[in-house]
Amino acid sequence: MRTALAAWDMEELADDAAVVFSELVTNAVQHARSEVIRLVVSRPGPATVRIGVVDKSKAPPRHRASGNEDDSGRGLVLVAGLTAAWGSDRLRWGKRVWGELHRKDGR
Numbered sequence: 001m002r003t004a005l006a007a008w009d010m011e012e013l014a015d016d017a018a019v020v021f022s023e024l025v026t027n028a029v030q031h032a033r034s035e036v037i038r039l040v041v042s043r044p045g046p047a048t049v050r051i052g053v054v055d056k057s058k059a060p061p062r063h064r065a066s067g068n069e070d071d072s073g074r075g076l077v078l079v080a081g082l083t084a085a086w087g088s089d090r091l092r093w094g095k096r097v098w099g100e101l102h103r104k105d106g107r
Helices: 002-007 011-032 075-082
Strands: 038-045 048-055 085-091 094-102
Touching (some): 002 011
16 A cells, blocks of 8 residues: 555555554454455545455444443544545445545645
């Protein structure tokens, strides 16, 4: 992922992209219980990178309410806070959960 961001001259997004990737993968491992998880990094626009995680579960992602003392349950809250947009797409055999980051300078 960092290699793609560097090639696209978007290195400033690397730290946030790593957190988004980590949270989406963690959710897929914990909730989808899929044997295969695929990372997709794409550039839908010159100032936008989309990080997606594909799994075989058809269950949509859910925001969970978590308290201050909880050790988990904040993944999608973090994703929503770091990304300009996030969502999920149903696939014939599972789903893709994604988040988009935008360069601050808009180049």
